[in-house]
Amino acid sequence: MSAPLLEVRDLRTHFFTREGVVNAVDGVSLSVDRGRTLGVVGESGSGKSVTALSIIGLIPKPPARIVSGEVIFDGRDLTTLSERQLEDVRGERIAMIFQDPMTSLNPTLTIETQLVETIRRHTDVPRREARRRAIELLDEVGIPNPDARIKDYPHRLSGGMRQRVMIAIALSCEPDLLIADEPTTALDVTVQAQVLDLLDDLRREHDMAMIVITHDMGVIAEVADEVAVMYAGQIVEHASAAALFARPEHPYTEALLGALPQLEDHASRSGRLTAIPGRPPSLLDPPPGCRFAARCLYAGEPDGCAEHPPELRELRPGHLVRSEHPASERARPREGAPA
Amino acid sequence: MSALLEVRDLVKRFPVKRGLFFERTVDYVEAVGGVSFDIAAGETLGLVGESGSGKSTTGYCVLQLMRPTSGSVRFEGRELTELSGEELRRVRRNAQIVFQDPYASLDPRMTVGNIVAEPLVVHDVGTRRDRRARVRELLDVVGFDPVYVNRYPHEFSGGQRQRIGIARALALSPRLIVCDEPVSALDVSIQAQIINLLKDLQAEFGLAYLFIAHDLAVVRSVSDRIAVMHHGRIVETGLAKDVYERPKDPYTKALLASVPVPDPARMQERKADRRKLQSAVAM
8 A cells, every 4th residue: 555645643733832831732643545534523622723734834833833743745744844845835735724714815805816826826827827727716616607706805705605715726736635624614504515515526526635624523424534533632533434433432532422412313302412521631731641531431540541641552453542441342331322 | 371482573674874974774684574483481492594594683682682673572471672771671680691602791800700690780689698699509500610709701611601601691580591502602512511501400490492503403402492594584483303304494404404414324315415405495
């Protein structure tokens, strides 16, 4: 098997603040193959966005710094590149889209200016040719009447249409890897469905690799081939989407899935949701052992989870978990656990 | 039996103004275009819809936080649209609101204790000492450690702040609480805690909720009945189970089909259904 397109090894990104060092990303390893989608799921502060920004070298320096680890993209370690070299990689090989398209688009410039500039910056084509390509791209991302819309300013477009423009800009360099950070969180659910369909179609047509970062397990189930679940700066479970949802192993993943209200099951009206008590630890001073121990149903005194940090280990081929108490190693299922 | 809340033909129009010095109204935007619904005591009506559907405006008009353009809002048998001043204030003891953003809806300069006590002060309930005891009791009920009554809201996480907001809404023992996206700013694990809390409080105090939210799974988990809003109108209403399992209106169908569910195998089937429906409805 050939090497994956992107391989992140033991990445650590820390924020050096006045209050102390925040271990925002603490030993993350992951990989993505061409044509595949990796979903990274976690709650706020889990380090999922900082992981993405670290991969493409967009973390705010200072206060943040990649303190160790490698980001191997197509054979090159991106953490060793100069800012100039990174800009080229970002423009030509890796593109990123963010949650709020309004803050990523320049409100004072037309769509045409922004799209044509991006195209001409990375490919040496005449303006006329770039404009033709821009209209083609808008058409490809499903913007109706692209010849007319290209003259609009961003505020004239709806949220969904703006996100489509962002996707068009991201695609303009024909990236090998597209990183989408909460791409549909600001959108209505009917528009979200359309944008997710679009991203999936584009990935297939262009044989792109995709990393989709989200807090929404539904979005993960919809788009991801592989899933990494993050908690307090670490990956706690990594598996194929099918395996993760059918047989979640980490107590946190189980609890997170159990806490979700169900759209297709009416039992939740009469019952209670399985809430996770407490909240994630401060990353200023993370606990010495397992970071989920304080909220875990299975962590107990004798097992030492609270003192010794568990390693990410492979339970089955392709199914990794960072816990001393994965579901398949427990004697009996937790009471009230989802079947 | 008459309902606790009866809303009939509620309309809210906002003027669209032009001109810098001589402002004149050139047009109206109809945010709510004639909605009617009832809520019985102890019941939850889930009001769902996408952004701009008019669901929050409806909630504000019910409580007269915004005055409706026309229509009727009867609460405990009294017509609220005709009340003002002191009379309206008295009615509000029984009808409260919890807002979406626990970061914006709590005064950052007030202590937790004063925030929760404020409705008691405004309505002149009890002595200072009674109020202090009541605040502690309320915080205890919502699962917020009363030890922190003298702290400020910014010292707490989103989930804890939402508990403060709920304690404030409960202070006057209302019969109806309008919950305007009460959990949409919260992480999933915290969201479940707050949903459970709202249900527990309902069971304990017999509260009725008008639960406004865009998340259809969240709404299902709390609602007895559902009203689906689209472009200022209720396009479908009924028992939650019926609306979710056998939606009749094409928009409701498309809306439900768009929600991603946490099950990849099921998701494949849903995607196929969704593509069919989306071509049928122009959104």
